[in-house]
Amino acid sequence: MIKNKPIYILGIESSCDDTSAAVICNGKILSNVIATQEIHAKYGGVVPELASRAHQQNIVPVIQQAIQQANIDKKDLNAIAFTRGPGLMGSLLVGSSFAKSLSLALNIPLIAVNHMQGHVLAHFIDDEKQQKPSFPFLCLTISGGHTQIVKISSYFKMEILGETLDDAVGEAFDKSAKILGLPYPGGPLIDKHAKMGNPNAFKFTKPKVNGLNFSFSGLKTAILYFIQKKTKENPNFIKENIDDICASIQYTIVEILFDKLKKSVNETKIKHVAIAGGVSANSEIRTVLKSYEEKLGWKTYIPKFEYTTDNAGMIAIVGFLKYLEDNFSNQKTTATARLKVNEN
Numbered sequence: 001m002i003k004n005k006p007i008y009i010l011g012i013e014s015s016c017d018d019t020s021a022a023v024i025c026n027g028k029i030l031s032n033v034i035a036t037q038e039i040h041a042k043y044g045g046v047v048p049e050l051a052s053r054a055h056q057q058n059i060v061p062v063i064q065q066a067i068q069q070a071n072i073d074k075k076d077l078n079a080i081a082f083t084r085g086p087g088l089m090g091s092l093l094v095g096s097s098f099a100k101s102l103s104l105a106l107n108i109p110l111i112a113v114n115h116m117q118g119h120v121l122a123h124f125i126d127d128e129k130q131q132k133p134s135f136p137f138l139c140l141t142i143s144g145g146h147t148q149i150v151k152i153s154s155y156f157k158m159e160i161l162g163e164t165l166d167d168a169v170g171e172a173f174d175k176s177a178k179i180l181g182l183p184y185p186g187g188p189l190i191d192k193h194a195k196m197g198n199p200n201a202f203k204f205t206k207p208k209v210n211g212l213n214f215s216f217s218g219l220k221t222a223i224l225y226f227i228q229k230k231t232k233e234n235p236n237f238i239k240e241n242i243d244d245i246c247a248s249i250q251y252t253i254v255e256i257l258f259d260k261l262k263k264s265v266n267e268t269k270i271k272h273v274a275i276a277g278g279v280s281a282n283s284e285i286r287t288v289l290k291s292y293e294e295k296l297g298w299k300t301y302i303p304k305f306e307y308t309t310d311n312a313g314m315i316a317i318v319g320f321l322k323y324l325e326d327n328f329s330n331q332k333t334t335a336t337a338r339l340k341v342n343e344n
């Protein structure tokens with residue numbers, strides 16, 4: 001069916017603070033436009049009310065741009081895929097309402113996409129330079145809202161082996177950055193400073209959590225107390241030690257993540273391991289995972305930077321995979337703020 005016929009899917013992502021639209025043709029991305037909302041930086045985190053307002057402003061121009069860059073007409077589209085959840089309700093409603101209206105107007109099918117499946121399945125976007133994972137594989141999905149180890153047996157058969165009991169790892173990065181006076185989102189800035197610092201300069205206790213689950217809220221508190229104590233002794237402590245502090249925080253977070261990832265490989269005997277989500281853009285996490293190919297005999301899958309943080313390309317690929325299975329939604333589909341990775 002697909003061989004001779006191009007299938008064009010428009011993907012729409014609006015679960016948090018990025019408004020994004022992408023066009024995919026038979027698994028290849030033709031456009032992937034992202035409007036990042038700068039407004040949240042001065043508040044030190046995402047303000048939900050402002051996020052939905054910004055989505056409303058951005059959604060039409062972003063979609064128009066995605067269609068234009070793909071060099072197609074909207075009449076060429078075969079289906080509309082949109083993020084149904086998880087995410088912020090007000091933000092999800094903007095994307096889902098728009099997707100529903102567009103599918104009605106163009107009289108083409110609607111495909112609801114789970115954002116977490118999007119992060120994982122971004123690995124199946126057609127790209128000459130990227131190898132696609134073979135099933136089964138494990139995926140460490142790390143973002144601003146989630147921290148999960150997922151076993152993927154087929155495109156839509158996913159099982160959570162472990163997840164965070166409190167804060168997500170992205171939150172741990174962002175909140176630590178905030179304590180250090182760095183703007184939101186602080187993850188990339190910690191990564192940048194860490195490159196120039198000594199990871200063993202300061203020690204932070206790692207949490208003790210059973211099984212394959214994670215916890216990051218204790219680390220955040222430990223960092224806060226540490227910084228309060230040190231700045232009392234020396235008001236310039238942060239400024240004088242920013243690189244070492246960031247390197248030490250990052251080192252601790254990376255250790256926590258890989259302790260559990262190694263444990264999950266030992267328990268499942270699955271040595272095909274991927275990373276996904278915004279935090280998988282972290283340079284140290286990418287380097288450490290890659291090093292396990294030689295060290296531990298793993299086959300690893302590291303996503304391209306543009307598919308790590310929230311983007312509609314990952315929603316469009318899920319849309320395409322669902323299109324192939326005739327897995328469509330209808331106008332009654334609702335945005336759902338809480339959606340597990342194994343729910344559709």
Ligand code: KG4
Nearest residue numbers: 143144145170185187191278279282309310
């Ligand atoms: O996947 P994503 O764009 O949004 C969610 O679905 O949450 O992830 C955003 C998160 C933020 O916490 C951001 O600080 C983090 O990804 N992040 C990073 C890096 N780039 C983005 N964290 C650490 N190092 C990075 N290089």
Ligand code: ZN
Nearest residue numbers: 119143278310
């Ligand atoms: Zn995300």
